[in-house]
Amino acid sequence: MTAFERIFTPTNIIFMLKGAGYSLLIAICALIGGSVLGLLAAMGKMSKRKIPRTIANVYVEVIRGTPMMLQILLLYLGGPVITKALFHFVYTPNPVLIGTIAVGINSGAYTTELFRSAIQSVDKGQWEAAQTIGLSRIQTLKEIILPQAFKRILPPYINEFIVLIKDSSLLASIGAVELLHSADVLGAKYYNYLLPLLFATVAYLIMTLNISHLARKLERRLAESD
Amino acid sequence: MINAVHISKHFGSIKAVDDCSLHIRKGEVICIIGPSGSGKSTLIRCLHGLEIPDSGELYVNGKKIDFTRDTTKELSHIGFVFQLFNLFPHKTVLENLTLGPIKAGGVPEKDAVETARKLLARVGLTDKENAYPAQLSGGQKQRVAIARALCQSPEVILFDEPTSALDPEMIGEVLNVMKELADDGMTLAVVTHEMGFARKVATRVIFVDNGKIVEEGTPDQIFDNPQSDRLKLFLSQVIHM
Numbered sequence: 001m002t003a004f005e006r007i008f009t010p011t012n013i014i015f016m017l018k019g020a021g022y023s024l025l026i027a028i029c030a031l032i033g034g035s036v037l038g039l040l041a042a043m044g045k046m047s048k049r050k051i052p053r054t055i056a057n058v059y060v061e062v063i064r065g066t067p068m069m070l071q072i073l074l075l076y077l078g079g080p081v082i083t084k085a086l087f088h089f090v091y092t093p094n095p096v097l098i099g100t101i102a103v104g105i106n107s108g109a110y111t112t113e114l115f116r117s118a119i120q121s122v123d124k125g126q127w128e129a130a131q132t133i134g135l136s137r138i139q140t141l142k143e144i145i146l147p148q149a150f151k152r153i154l155p156p157y158i159n160e161f162i163v164l165i166k167d168s169s170l171l172a173s174i175g176a177v178e179l180l181h182s183a184d185v186l187g188a189k190y191y192n193y194l195l196p197l198l199f200a201t202v203a204y205l206i207m208t209l210n211i212s213h214l215a216r217k218l219e220r221r222l223a224e225s226d
Numbered sequence: 227m228i229n230a231v232h233i234s235k236h237f238g239s240i241k242a243v244d245d246c247s248l249h250i251r252k253g254e255v256i257c258i259i260g261p262s263g264s265g266k267s268t269l270i271r272c273l274h275g276l277e278i279p280d281s282g283e284l285y286v287n288g289k290k291i292d293f294t295r296d297t298t299k300e301l302s303h304i305g306f307v308f309q310l311f312n313l314f315p316h317k318t319v320l321e322n323l324t325l326g327p328i329k330a331g332g333v334p335e336k337d338a339v340e341t342a343r344k345l346l347a348r349v350g351l352t353d354k355e356n357a358y359p360a361q362l363s364g365g366q367k368q369r370v371a372i373a374r375a376l377c378q379s380p381e382v383i384l385f386d387e388p389t390s391a392l393d394p395e396m397i398g399e400v401l402n403v404m405k406e407l408a409d410d411g412m413t414l415a416v417v418t419h420e421m422g423f424a425r426k427v428a429t430r431v432i433f434v435d436n437g438k439i440v441e442e443g444t445p446d447q448i449f450d451n452p453q454s455d456r457l458k459l460f461l462s463q464v465i466h467m
Contacts, residue, residue: 129277134299135326
């Protein structure tokens with residue numbers, strides 16, 4: 001039996017595909033969570049008051065100024081130590097859950113700037129008109145500004161999604177189930193890392209290339225309606 | 227109705243509005259005229275909190291407006307029409323009109339739509355309710371903007387150079403709508419360069435220069451018997467023939 005036949009059994013292929021599914025899931029959850037954080041931080045940055053502005057700035061600068069790997073390890077290894085010291089509460093962190101949260105927090109710092117620039121690119125007169133018809137700032141954002149900012153956000157936003165699919169591989173280091181981790185497990189089992197890693201390469205490419213292809217199509221469709 | 231007392235507004239070292247007091251009474255049609263950059267737009271924007279005055283006080287129906295808080299709700303019964311229309315491009319004409327009453331005013335959608343249709347008819351745009359702003363001419367856009375302001379059931383409508391961004395042949399249709407509002411007894415305050423409109427429709431004309439109210443009076447007083455040299459010079463430059 002060749003190495004190829006030994007490694008690519010149906011069971012192992014399903015094992016790897018499951019890992020790919022987790023990678024996708026982690027990326028989607030982190031993107032959603034990061035978007036909520038990013039929108040809040042973008043509003044904080046644009047706030048007239050100093051406290052929300054400061055909090056948002058510190059968040060963005062700390063996250064963007066430190067390695068993502070460090071943030072993941074801090075949250076995964078540091079979390080239980082901190083809760084033990086403060087609340088005498090010890091827990092075994094779930095690597096997928098904690099990893100997703102860490103990637104989400106990281107992504108939020110990058111989407112903050114994305115949201116902020118897209119929101120600020122909408123004409124100031126739109127805010128003013130909304131104000132004169134009595135809409136609150138939140139209503140204005142939801143009804144008037146974000147729908148117009150959406151088109152401008154879309155291309156870099158999808159790029160962020162692709163970055164997250166790739167970045168989710170960092171979670172292999174804390175043992176979270178995802179594509180790279182699955183490849184690593186098979187590699188160790190069969191003393192052959194090359195073939196599982198090549199499989200992971202192809203799987204990552206299939207995901208990322210398809211998403212960017214879809215994004216280009218969507219962009220063209222949106223451009224037509226202008 | 228609206229009473230601005232000793233209002234000032236600076237932009238950096240420039241005094242855009244310098245200690246202006248302006249009392250708009252019910253039923254008045256006030257035209258604010260003056261050279262470009264004289265501060266007349268800033269003055270009218272201060273009356274709706276679009277610019278926050280550095281000093282001075284603003285009273286609406288006797289109640290002092292506190293600009294340190296959110297004044298949006300408090301001032302939503304003052305209509306405002308912008309020079310560049312500021313319609314919402316991703317919403318239809320009808321949605322532009324009903325958004326405020328439904329979202330901010332708590333009006334049921336059916337009632338808001340009914341009112342909006344009546345007001346669209348009033349500005350002569352019944353057939354455009356499903357159009358998007360990009361499909362309208364400048365004059366039509368401004369008439370939609372006026373209808374949107376009317377949807378707030380305003381006690382007064384403020385206009386910031388409503389015809390300055392229009393092609394000449396579209397100015398008339400917008401001014402006609404404004405004149406009809408005035409004839410119906412609506413209170414208006416209009417920053418404008420249309421001297422013919424000011425002379426014919428205004429009950430009071432205010433001349434602003436360098437951020438100060440230099441002279442005010444009836445159209446006859448202002449146009450036929452100007453007192454200050456500055457106003458005489460301004461009129462000689464803007465009124466041709």
